Amino acid sequence: MYNGTMLARTLQSRILLAITCTCLAATARAVDHVSLERDGQALHVSGQVLVEAQDGGLLLMDASRGLWAITPDEITHHDQDDEPFKLLDQEQIAEKLQSELTGQFRVHQTAHYVICYNTSEAYARWCGALFERLYRAFGNYWKNRGFRLDEPSWPLVALVFDDRQSYAAYSRPELGEATSSIIGYFSLRTNRVTMYDLTGADRAALQGASSAAQINRILSRPEAERTVATIIHEATHQLAFNRGLQTRYADIPLWVSEGIAIYFEVPDLRSKNGWRNIGGVNRVRLSEFRRYLRSRPADSLRTLIADDQRFRSARTAPDAYAEAWALNYFLIRKHPKEYVRYTKLLADKKRLLYDTPAERLQQFEATFGSDWQQLDEEFLRYLRSVR
Numbered sequence: 357m358y359n360g361t362m363l364a365r366t367l368q369s370r371i372l373l374a375i376t377c378t379c380l381a382a383t384a385r386a387v388d389h390v391s392l393e394r395d396g397q398a399l400h401v402s403g404q405v406l407v408e409a410q411d412g413g414l415l416l417m418d419a420s421r422g423l424w425a426i427t428p429d430e431i432t433h434h435d436q437d438d439e440p441f442k443l444l445d446q447e448q449i450a451e452k453l454q455s456e457l458t459g460q461f462r463v464h465q466t467a468h469y470v471i472c473y474n475t476s477e478a479y480a481r482w483c484g485a486l487f488e489r490l491y492r493a494f495g496n497y498w499k500n501r502g503f504r505l506d507e508p509s510w511p512l513v514a515l516v517f518d519d520r521q522s523y524a525a526y527s528r529p530e531l532g533e534a535t536s537s538i539i540g541y542f543s544l545r546t547n548r549v550t551m552y553d554l555t556g557a558d559r560a561a562l563q564g565a566s567s568a569a570q571i572n573r574i575l576s577r578p579e580a581e582r583t584v585a586t587i588i589h590e591a592t593h594q595l596a597f598n599r600g601l602q603t604r605y606a607d608i609p610l611w612v613s614e615g616i617a618i619y620f621e622v623p624d625l626r627s628k629n630g631w632r633n634i635g636g637v638n639r640v641r642l643s644e645f646r647r648y649l650r651s652r653p654a655d656s657l658r659t660l661i662a663d664d665q666r667f668r669s670a671r672t673a674p675d676a677y678a679e680a681w682a683l684n685y686f687l688i689r690k691h692p693k694e695y696v697r698y699t700k701l702l703a704d705k706k707r708l709l710y711d712t713p714a715e716r717l718q719q720f721e722a723t724f725g726s727d728w729q730q731l732d733e734e735f736l737r738y739l740r741s742v743r
Contacts, residue, residue, distance in 0.1 A: 387441050388416060391433040392426055404441040407708050415605065415707060419444045420452060421510055421547045423604060446470055446511045473516035475553040478567035483516055487591055494595045497634055501696050506600035514549040523552035540586050542593040544604045549590050554583050589621040606705040609716060610664040614677060615684030637742060644678035645739065657732050661720050662713035686735050691724060698723040
């Protein structure tokens with residue numbers, strides 16, 4: 357039930373622990389060059405230091421917007437030149453990806469995305485069209501609610517592998533054994549969405565001008581609903597972290613981050629485009645939440661909001677994800693102004709500064725009120741009415 361984003365955050369937190377306590381915002385725009393040794397390998401990274409801790413630890417962003425959390429004991433040399441830091445453009449990103457990935461990878465570019473793939477061109481184009489529809493819908497959705505998102509000057513990157521085996525080989529260093537249960541993920545470290553061709557055994561049929569329609573038919577089958585939802589879910593994470601809704605490595609509560617992604621993920625299987633729906637009732641999560649109600653403790657809302665522990669356990673994660681969707685669904689519909697105000701508060705959070713459980717609860721109460729029993733009763737009453 358864990359998705360790639362949550363797993364990546366768990367793995368990265370082990371690296372960040374050494375530098376999160378005394379971090380200082382960096383203001384320099386020149387290029388930093390850092391040599392380091394990690395896991396017995398000598399590495400060299402160039403980019404912009406975003407955060408520098410008092411103990412010498414660094415958070416550095418490279419030119420492709422990858423983030424490097426570097427502990428002081430890893431650093432062997434650090435200097436800076438006078439060249440201004442510049443992000444790679446679409447063409448430079450495309451060249452970098454093709455040199456980085458082994459095999460016959462090609463690139464499909466859209467207005468906002470660079471998609472590097474070794475599957476069919478038809479499937480890459482289908483993914484690009486899906487991502488662009490989501491990009492427009494995501495921006496319009498928040499604009500209509502008073503939250504104008506950023507227009508990133510950098511391309512968003514997606515990797516699409518031909519099959520699950522090659523995808524797993526690439527993803528295993530980041531996801532470990534969980535790769536076998538995850539069909540796609542957004543990485544907070546690399547800023548990329550990684551996935552594989554979901555058409556599987558039907559891929560041979562994808563030839564000619566009608567291939568996009570054939571892909572839609574394959575992926576509109578009821579059994580494919582969760583797979584398409586997962587890709588939309590991870591692409592929503594990428595948009596949130598690149599358009600100013602959330603900041604990578606800031607303390608964004610998982611009930612918000614995952615809840616928003618689940619809110620956007622529901623595919624409309626009746627649409628010829630495979631997806632057009634935002635905020636539809638997520639039948640899978642609603643069913644899971646109603647099962648959870650049979651044993652749901654009285655303090656469930658408080659434990660969901662106070663910290664992320666329920667998302668990090670295989671035993672409690674399914675219920676946490678279901679309740680995260682339910683709570684976001686409820687707040688967006690019943691308390692929309694407060695919800696947007698709370699989302700803007702989270703958007704201003706700084707990297708590597710982490711709230712205590714008490715601080716998280718106080719922030720929530722300042723926006724939605726401190727009468728937890730009343731809010732919980734309203735929440736449950738509303739969710740029981742959802743059909």
